[in-house]
Amino acid sequence: MNRELKRVSIVVLxxxxxxxxxxxxxxxxxxxxxxxxxxxxxxxxxxYSVERGPILVxxxxxxxxxxxxxxxxxxxxxxxGPLYAPITGFIxxxxxxxxxxxxxxxxxxxxxxxxxxxxxxxLITGQNPTGATVEVTIDPAAQQAAWDALGDLTGSVxxxxxxxxxxxxxxxxxxxxxxxxxxxxxxxxxxxxxSLLNDEGDPLINRGIGALNPPGSVFKLVVVTAAxxxxxxxxxxxxxxxxxxxxxxxxxxxxxxxxxxxxxxxxVTIATALKQSCNIPLAELGLQLGDDAIRETAEKxxxxxxxxTPLDVSQSVxxxxxxxxxxxxxxxxxxxxxxxxxxxxxxxxxxxxxxQLMTPNLVDKVTAPNLSPIQVFEPETMERVMSPETxxxxxxxxxxxxxxxxxxxxxxxxxNVAGKTGTAENAEDEPYTLWFTGFAPAEDPKYAITVLVExxxxxxxxxxxxxxxxxxxxxxxxxxxxx
Amino acid sequence: MPASSNRSTTTDAPERPLGTGRxxxxxxxxxxxxxELFLLLxxxxxxxxxxxxxxxxxxxxxDTTLVLLGAGLSVLVLALHVVLRVVAREADPFILPIATxxxxxxxxxxxxxxxxxxxxxxxxxxxxxTAWSALAIGCAIAVILIIRxxxxxxxxxxxxxxxxxxxxxxxxxxxxxxxxxxxxxxxxVGSFATFQPGExxxxxxxxxxxxxxVRNRDSLSMVGKKILWMRFPRLRDLxxxxxxxxxxMSVIIFQRDLGTALLYFGLFxxxxxxxxxxxSWVLLGMSLFLGGALIASQTLDYVNGRFQNWLDALNPDxxxxxxxxxxxxxxxxxxxxxxxxGTGLGQGRPEITPVPQSDYIIASLGxxxxxxxxxxxxxxxxxxxxxGFRIGFAGNDDFGKLLGVGLSFVIALQCFIVIGGVTRVxxxxxxxxxxxxxxxxxxxxxxxxxAVLLRLSDTVRNQPRLVV
Numbered sequence: 001m002n003r004e005l006k007r008v009s010i011v012v013l014x015x016x017x018x019x020x021x022x023x024x025x026x027x028x029x030x031x032x033x034x035x036x037x038x039x040x041x042x043x044x045x046x047x048y049s050v051e052r053g054p055i056l057v058x059x060x061x062x063x064x065x066x067x068x069x070x071x072x073x074x075x076x077x078x079x080x081g082p083l084y085a086p087i088t089g090f091i092x093x094x095x096x097x098x099x100x101x102x103x104x105x106x107x108x109x110x111x112x113x114x115x116x117x118x119x120x121x122x123l124i125t126g127q128n129p130t131g132a133t134v135e136v137t138i139d140p141a142a143q144q145a146a147w148d149a150l151g152d153l154t155g156s157v158x159x160x161x162x163x164x165x166x167x168x169x170x171x172x173x174x175x176x177x178x179x180x181x182x183x184x185x186x187x188x189x190x191x192x193x194x195s196l197l198n199d200e201g202d203p204l205i206n207r208g209i210g211a212l213n214p215p216g217s218v219f220k221l222v223v224v225t226a227a228x229x230x231x232x233x234x235x236x237x238x239x240x241x242x243x244x245x246x247x248x249x250x251x252x253x254x255x256x257x258x259x260x261x262x263x264x265x266x267x268v269t270i271a272t273a274l275k276q277s278c279n280i281p282l283a284e285l286g287l288q289l290g291d292d293a294i295r296e297t298a299e300k301x302x303x304x305x306x307x308x309t310p311l312d313v314s315q316s317v318x319x320x321x322x323x324x325x326x327x328x329x330x331x332x333x334x335x336x337x338x339x340x341x342x343x344x345x346x347x348x349x350x351x352x353x354x355x356q357l358m359t360p361n362l363v364d365k366v367t368a369p370n371l372s373p374i375q376v377f378e379p380e381t382m383e384r385v386m387s388p389e390t391x392x393x394x395x396x397x398x399x400x401x402x403x404x405x406x407x408x409x410x411x412x413x414x415x416n417v418a419g420k421t422g423t424a425e426n427a428e429d430e431p432y433t434l435w436f437t438g439f440a441p442a443e444d445p446k447y448a449i450t451v452l453v454e455x456x457x458x459x460x461x462x463x464x465x466x467x468x469x470x471x472x473x474x475x476x477x478x479x480x481x482x483x
Numbered sequence: 484m485p486a487s488s489n490r491s492t493t494t495d496a497p498e499r500p501l502g503t504g505r506x507x508x509x510x511x512x513x514x515x516x517x518x519e520l521f522l523l524l525x526x527x528x529x530x531x532x533x534x535x536x537x538x539x540x541x542x543x544x545x546d547t548t549l550v551l552l553g554a555g556l557s558v559l560v561l562a563l564h565v566v567l568r569v570v571a572r573e574a575d576p577f578i579l580p581i582a583t584x585x586x587x588x589x590x591x592x593x594x595x596x597x598x599x600x601x602x603x604x605x606x607x608x609x610x611x612x613t614a615w616s617a618l619a620i621g622c623a624i625a626v627i628l629i630i631r632x633x634x635x636x637x638x639x640x641x642x643x644x645x646x647x648x649x650x651x652x653x654x655x656x657x658x659x660x661x662x663x664x665x666x667x668x669x670x671x672v673g674s675f676a677t678f679q680p681g682e683x684x685x686x687x688x689x690x691x692x693x694x695x696x697v698r699n700r701d702s703l704s705m706v707g708k709k710i711l712w713m714r715f716p717r718l719r720d721l722x723x724x725x726x727x728x729x730x731x732m733s734v735i736i737f738q739r740d741l742g743t744a745l746l747y748f749g750l751f752x753x754x755x756x757x758x759x760x761x762x763s764w765v766l767l768g769m770s771l772f773l774g775g776a777l778i779a780s781q782t783l784d785y786v787n788g789r790f791q792n793w794l795d796a797l798n799p800d801x802x803x804x805x806x807x808x809x810x811x812x813x814x815x816x817x818x819x820x821x822x823x824x825g826t827g828l829g830q831g832r833p834e835i836t837p838v839p840q841s842d843y844i845i846a847s848l849g850x851x852x853x854x855x856x857x858x859x860x861x862x863x864x865x866x867x868x869x870x871g872f873r874i875g876f877a878g879n880d881d882f883g884k885l886l887g888v889g890l891s892f893v894i895a896l897q898c899f900i901v902i903g904g905v906t907r908v909x910x911x912x913x914x915x916x917x918x919x920x921x922x923x924x925x926x927x928x929x930x931x932x933x934a935v936l937l938r939l940s941d942t943v944r945n946q947p948r949l950v951v
Contacts, residue, residue, distance in 0.1 A: 001884060004757045005875045012872070012892065015899040016865050020858065022906035026818045027854040034819035039802065039812065042820045042832050 038096055049073050052108045053131035053369070055088055055100055057138045063088045063101070065131075068184065076101075076182040082175035083147050086156075086206040087136060087311075087362065090178035092189050099206070100134060100362070103310040107132045107366050107374065115368060130369040137161075137364050142169035142447075145479035149472040155434075155453040156207035156341045157476060162349040162445045164379040165358030167309065169476070170208040170342075174201040207452060209313040212338035213433040216424025217257075217277045217406075217465070218450075219333025221347050221394065221437070224274055226289055226297035228390045235271035235393055239281040247283075247325035254283050254328065257423065257464070274397050275405035277421065279332045286331025291322040294330065300385045301347050301357065303339070307382075309362040316343040333424060345450035346382075348437045351394045352418070352445035355386035399442045407436065409470035412478055416442035419473065421465030431456025436469035440477050447480055449473050515576045515944075516568050522580035523564055527557040530587025533828065537595040540829020540851075549594055552613045553587065559620045566624050570631065571941035575874075578940070581867045582918055582933045586616055586926070588860070589919035591828070592840070592847050599834035608840050608921045615923035619930035626934035633939055637882045640694025647687035648730065650680035651747075655737055666740040666913055681734075681743050682915070682928035685750065685893055686935070692751055693885035695723070696758035704759035715763045724764065727751045728771050735779050741786060742900050742912030748772050749896045754889045758881075793910035810837045814846035814905050825853025840921040842913055845902050861902075864917070868895045871936050878943045887939045890932045 026034070035043050051074050055063040062084045068075035078088055089099015097105055106112040110131040139159075146157035146169040159169035180192040196204050205211055227233040241261045245254045262268040262278035273281035286294060298318040299305065306315055316339040322330060329335040342360060350357035359382040366375040386394075398418035401407045407419040419438025426433060434453040439445040450473075457468040534553055538545050560583050567574050594609035604610060630636065636643070654660035654667050661669040671677045696703070703720055731744040752768040779786040785806070792808035795801050796815070801808045813836040820831060833839045833847035840847070849857045871891025878884040894917050901920075904911035915925040 001757055001760070001881065002876060004760050005872065005884075005888060008753055008757060008888070008892065009869075009872055012868055012895045013865075015895060015903075016861055018908050019861055019899065019902050019906065022903065022908045023818065023849065023854060023857045023861075026815055026906050027822055027849060027857070030815075031819040031822050034816055037797070037816070040816045040819075041835055042816055045832055 044091075044096070045072075046109070046111075050109050051130040052076060052091075053110070053133045055108075056133060056135045057084070057143075058140050060140070062136075063178075070184050072184050075184065078178045078182075081177040081179050083143060083171070084138075085175045085178050086170055086172040086208055087138060088178060089311075090181045092181045092193065093184060093186055095189075095193070098204075099311060100136070103308065103312070104132075104134055104363070104366065108134060110369075112374070115374065132369070132374055133367045134363060135365045135367070136362055137166035137168065138170070138362070139168040139480070142476065142480050143171060145169070145476045146171040146472075147173075149475040149479075150451075151472075153453050153457050153468070153472075154201060154207075154455045155451065155457075155469075156211070157449065157451050157472065158208045158341045158345040159447055159449045159476060159480070160345050160349050160360060162352035162439060162448045163358065165349070165360045165382070166364070166379075167342075167360055167362045168447070168480075170206075170362070172205070172207040174199070174203045176203040206311070207454065208341045209309070209311055210340070211452070211454070212314055212316065212340060213435075213452060213454065214424035214426065215333035215337060215339040215344060216422035216433065216435060217279075217332055218344050218347070218420050218422035218435045218437045219337055219339070220274055220277065220282050220331070221351065221398075221420055222298050222301060222303075223282060223286055223289070223294055223331045224270060224397070225301075225351075225386050225390060225394060226293050227270065227285055228393060229297065229386050230289065230293060232288075233270060233285070235397060236269050237285075238267040238269055239273070239284045241265055241268040242280060245280040245283055245328075247328055248287070249323065250325040252325065254279050256280055271397055271400070274420075275401045277401070277406040282331045283328035286328050287324060289331075291327040291330065294318065294327070295320070297385070300383050301350060302343055302382070307359070309342070309360050311362060313342055313360075314340050316340050333422060341450050341452040344435065344437045344452075345448055348418075348420075348439050348450060349448035350383075350385045351391050351398070352439040352448050353391075354388040355384060355391040356381055357383045357385050395442055398438060402438065407438070407466055407470055409466045410436060410438060410474045410477075412440070412474055412481070415440055415477070415481060417474070417477065418442040418445075419470065421470055423464040429461075431460045432463060434463055434465045434467075434469045436465055436473045438473060440481065447477060449476055451476075513568060513572055515574070516564070516572055519567070519574075519576035519579055520564060522576065523560060523583060526580045526584040526587065527553075527560070529584060530557075530591065533588060533591040534594060536828040537591050537598070538829070540827055541595055541598045542829070549590075549609065549613075552610065553590070556587075556590075556613060556616055556620070559617055559624075563620055563624050563627070566627055567937065567941075571627060571937055573941045573944035574937040575870050575940035577866060577870050578933055578936055581863050581870075582930065585860070585863055585867075585918035588848070589844060589916075589921070590616065592833075592844055592851070592919070593921050595829055595851070596834050596840045596847065598829070599832075611923070612921050612926070615926045616930075618923070619926040622927050623930040623934035626931055627938060630935070630938055633883055633886065633935065633942060634880065636690050636886070637694050637697070640691055640698070643687045644691030644695065647684045647691055650684035650687065651730065651734065653680045667738045668740050668743060677923075679922070679924040681738075681740075682922075682924040683931075685746065686890070686928060686931055688747060689750060689754070689886060689889040689893065692754045693882050693889055696754055696885060697882045699723075700758040703755070703764075704761050715767070716761070721767075724751070724755065724768055724771070728768070728775065731772065732775050732779075735775070735786070736783065739783075739785055740913065741776075741779075741789060741910070742904075742914035745772075745900055745912065746893065746896055746914065750889060750893055753892050754885055757875075757885060757888060789910040789912065793904075793907060796907065810843070811905070811907070811911055813837065814843050815907075817843075817846045817850040818906070821850040821853045821856075823854050825849070825851050825856055827851060841915060842901065842920065843905060844920045845916055846905050848919070860919075861898075864894065864898050868892070870940070874936065874939045874943050878939070883939050883942060887936060890935060894929070894932065 052065045054061040063078050065074040089101045091097035091101040108131040142159045150173050156172040160167045243261050256278045263272050268281050295318050303316045303318045319336045326335045330337050359380040368374050395418050402410050402417045402419045407421045410417050410419045417440040422435030424433040437450040439448040451469040453469050457463045590612050593612050597607040597609045659670050661671040663669050668681050731748040734744040755764050780790050788806050796808040796811050817836050828851050831850040833850050836843050868891045874887030875884045901914045901916045903909045915922045917929045
């Protein structure tokens with residue numbers, strides 16, 4: 001029997017070796033990936049129990065961990081919560097963090113790879129580990145001006161620096177107070193979160209980067225860029241100028257926004273069409289260009305790709321398959337074209353920056369508790385979208401549009417503002433989406449701004465971009481230029 | 484029983500001529516028992532320290548209630564030690580300290596989870612576990628005292644078999660059986676599920692298998708047809724294995740308990756192999772069981788679900804499904820959190836994982852004690868099993884050998900099924916981790932196994948060549 005017993009002993013030994021191996025694999029080799037899993041609430045609890053680093057705007061904390069007398073040790077507080085909520089997000093007890101709290105969670109909680117030695121050091125010296133400080137690019141004056149200008153409308157304002165891609169303001173309305181979601185009471189957090197979730201205004205959505213709307217006429221900037229870059233068209237290229245235009249292969253007709261022809265005459269130039277924001281000439285231009293050429297340019301601007309600021313930005317869409325009728329509609333930003341506010345801000349910023357699109361960025365610097373920099377963000381080129389000449393031509397056309405065209409309500413005395421309005425149709429009977437995108441001063445652009453007003457600005461299908469969105473842009477630009 | 488009746492009169496050194504081996508033995512210091520006492524005190528010390536560390540980690544202060552309860556248990560274990568000094572002085576000195584240490588670690592971790600869930604007094608699992616431990620150690624003392632010679636058990640082979648099967652089927656009796664989280668393996672009175680008779684059944688079945696195989700192994704091993712290099716049994720000798728197989732399958736189907744079925748079948752196969760020395764039995768048995776399990780995984784939802792959870796645990800669909808891998812993945816998160824050295828007792832968050840004090844106690848321990856702690860625990864189990872196997876190697880009567888090895892193998896296999904399930908070596912099935920997990924029936928069964936192993940090891944050392 002002993003020979004068999006020996007064999008059984010070996011089997012038992014192998015069973016235990018298998019257990020030793022499996023526990024080693026889980027606890028050592030898979031430990032990192034398991035800890036990084038979004039469903040791992042232990043990691044979340046841990047990130048709550050350390051003194052998270054603050055998030056600073058111009059040196060002032062907008063998110064701060066203060067000592068608390070409970071098991072979580074620290075309470076996260078947000079000053080001026082609703083104003084900065086789209087940027088900070090929040091870190092709840094019983095769910096996943098959002099905003100920068102999510103995007104830079106490892107840095108803020110001191111668990112990023114770069115902070116490994118700090119952590120070990122804290123462990124050995126018996127100090128509590130602290131997270132890194134995050135300095136954002138937001139300009140508090142621009143942020144406040146955008147907040148005030150948007151008033152009670154549903155929508156967002158994004159202001160950026162064309163030469164660097166730094167985001168100076170990102171406002172989303174309606175907003176919420178993140179402090180409600182960081183109290184140390186699970187039930188209270190769940191209740192607050194549920195009521196925000198059920199709110200018809202969807203306050204939890206960051207409309208600067210997370211809401212996709214049809215861009216309407218602001219998308220004409222992309223189409224004209226494609227036309228000029230193709231070399232086949234100039235601002236003076238002409239198109240037939242009918243009052244109605246039947247879509248190829250369809251019974252549907254396109255009309256210009258005011259009805260009638262585009263500024264009179266049998267033909268109309270691209271410059272006039274853009275200035276007056278006419279649909280029919282753009283539809284004709286779109287058909288001549290073809291959807292491939294438009295898509296190529298749109299993708300250079302950032303459409304159809306994922307990027308982050310480091311907040312994850314929803315993917316703006318120029319559809320991959322379009323027939324002729326859809327191509328014509330897409331040329332003035334309808335059919336299934338969708339864009340975020342930031343995406344349109346990038347279009348303006350690229351034109352303002354001589355055709356060079358800079359990577360949009362929300363964070364200047366991440367600093368360890370001992371003040372050594374962990375990450376410093378330098379301006380980066382994302383794409384050369386167009387030649388400086390094309391950019392200059394477009395700028396002139398956009399200045400004309402504000403000066404005496406369809407975007408006249410963004411006019412500021414003494415400053416050349418370049419801009420383009422948009423009034424996009426949603427489903428039948430639904431309110432329009434209103435846009436303004438542009439930059440100032442036109443000759444030396446310091447600020448690119450995009451205003452999104454959802455839900456027709458409360459005016460259903462009677463509001464339009466120049467009526468509601470352009471004045472908001474004007475108010476913000478005045479505030480930042482005159483400061 | 485010549486040997487044991489001799490030993491029961493050892494209190495005074497009788498006036499006998501020198502030179503008879505027995506007298507000299509009486510004067511020998513009890514080296515084994517002294518070693519056991521030393522190890523036992525060490526184990527009790529570690530257990531007390533563990534409880535204190537849990538309190539310091541989770542509460543930040545020391546609370547004497549559970550320490551006192553633990554001291555009570557230590558007294559009981561020492562009583563068992565004293566009993567051994569009298570009635571089984573040559574018993575293995577490692578078995579009792581290891582069981583004590585594992586039991587204590589389990590109570591400390593259960594207590595730690597009680598603290599997290601803010602449960603105190605009789606509502607808390609740790610106090611109940613302590614009470615069950617006391618009862619279990621009491622049972623062990625009784626077994627040691629009553630069974631002075633294990634060969635008595637040989638006489639009751641078929642009674643044991645009947646009792647084993649009856650216990651196994653008891654939860655299926657309407658009105659008596661209770662279903663807990665899908666498995667119908669409990670019996671209870673009123674609304675309380677109180678006892679898992681299957682845990683006790685494994686001892687009865689081990690006794691039955693050992694007795695039956697010793698009686699019948701010749702016919703099972705000698706005759707048969709040789710196919711290729713292997714001798715396969717005759718059709719008519721397939722009876723026993725088919726019966727046990729059918730029993731296991733019925734456990735899978737009617738009690739919905741994969742783990743128990745695997746445990747019994749594995750036990751039977753190993754004992755069958757030991758008794759007959761025929762690999763063909765193992766192959767035959769394994770293909771029978773795997774075939775059955777395969778069919779079950781195709782036809783029974785819960786078995787299919789277990790396999791899915793095992794193979795694709797991190798898939799969001801499987802994770803979110805009802806009866807999906809949520810618990811398994813939470814356990815993995817806990818283990819990952821523990822890493823190499825653990826968070827320290829009382830410093831982790833084992834309570835996040837569902838049932839962290841029973842099926843998942845090993846994940847809880849892994850979180851707070853780390854890989855180092857798990858390795859230590861596995862080493863303790865391995866040592867315990869090795870001491871049991873030692874009986875098999877050193878023993879001279881086949882019944883004792885088979886019984887000792889069978890009971891030790893049950894502990895090893897149970898560890899493998901539970902810990903392997905938690906760490907994704909095999910699909911997860913509900914079984915208790917011996918000595919550690921919360922659960923009275925499991926404690927009682929395992930302490931009885933300890934008592935039987937102690938008795939067997941004493942016999943082995945004491946009567947090296949007497950019993951044939």
